[in-house]
Amino acid sequence: MAFLTGSSLAQSASYALSAVLASALLGPHQRGLMVLGVTTGSIAGLLSGLGTGSALRSRLPAVSGTPAGQRLLASYTWWSVVSAVLGCALAVGLSILSAPLIDPGLAEPPFLGAVAVITIGYVALTQFPDVWYAAGRFRAGSAWAAMVAAGGLVGVLLGALLSSSAWALLLAQGLGMVTVAAVQCARLRMAGLVPLDSPGRPELVDLLRHGCRALGLTMGLALALRADRYVLGAVAGAATVGIYSVAATLSEGPRVVPAALGQLVNREVALGGGLSQVARARRTALLAAALMGLLVAVGGWFLIVPVFGPEFADARPLLLVLLVAEIAFAPFAVASRALLGGGWMTTAGLLGAGGSVAALILFALAVPLWGGYGAAIACILTYAGLSVASWRLLRRRLGRNVAPRPRETVSPPIRIGRST
Secondary structure (H helix, E strand, O other), X not given: OHHHHHHHHHHHHHHHHHHHHHHHHHHHHHHHHHHHHHHHHHHHHHHHOOOHHXXXXXXXXXXXXXXXXXXXXXHHHHHHHHHHHHHHHHHHHHHHHHOOOOOHHHHOHHHHHHHHHXXXXXXXXXXXXXXXXXXXXXXXXXXXHHHHHHHHHHHHHHHHHHOOOXXXXXXXXXXXXXXXXXHHHHHHHHOOOOOOOOOOHHHHHHHHHHHHHHHHHHHHHHHHHHHHHHHHHHHHOHHHHHHHHHHHHHHOHHHHHHHHHHHHHHHHHHOOOOHHHHHHHHHHHHHHHHHHHHHHHHHHHHHHHHHHOHHHOOHHHHHHHHHHHHHHHHHHHHHHHHHHHOOOHHHHHHHHHHHHHXXXXXXXXXXXXXXXXXXXXXXXXXXXXXXXXXXHHHHHHHOOOOOOOOOOOOOOOOOEOOOO
């Protein structure tokens, strides 16, 4: 647990430092464009995987070391390649479609190229750690996720020496992530976890079938956590997104411990853990999020203006509101992973889909009225609703002591042997 938390902290610190550097160099408007590029790439990276990472984690442990397990891994490997291509196409398309609504700079060729590169980085950040986690190697998975994020930070640092435009820093961040991801892929190959054998058709169908059921959760998370930037950009412009993103990036600090606990709970439930174990993780997640939120609130209030400049002063009160949202998010970070670990992909998918619809409605209503504050308030309501709903669903399925076998699969699951 300590190692996972440390790795998550390192990953969050890399993202935060990248945001701090980019914001200081670019100013609100250019920073807003970069934020939208990162948002587009991260959403496309999540969606293009079609939830196969969650499916692999729930199915690999039972067939690990067998021919069926090898075919399952090969199927996942080749789908990850396909998802990189799909992700790039999706990200470029979203950016082009967003340009008339938000800013013409989103459709400029250099910017689109940068979006494609960073999307590949996010595909790797989504797909590769789940392979380590599925094999039970949590230390390796969390360490590599942190190193990919650090690669993005190094890219921004190097890119800052050459240019101070949004597309150049976005491209540099993406190249840094992709470089480290390539090294990670080589390590996975050495560990026998990225075979290039021909994919098994039944295993690939199984991954996609069960992954698509969890896709609603992936899509719901992507929209609940990132759609505020798009709506805010369409209503108020890229400069407002740049200011809002400073508060949003800093506010994600309290998410570190809940995310690490969610990774552990995922496997515990997959191996038969009961509700009491998950409830203890939830209490720890809430306490850790509250304590971290207090520290971030004090530090952010005093440091935002000196570090970023007076044009970012509005980020200070926004940060306080968004920290409340992050505390409300903590139970969901644990419960949603428990649902995936238990094999309840359909339940998790419907929960995420419902959350995405609620988030879009709340953002569409609140942002035109109150701007960034409306987006922050909508985040509180969305996260709190997801936490309440996920825990009610989990209690209903997991019971007090022993986790039931998954009942939502169409065909019997392959009983074998995830972080964002």
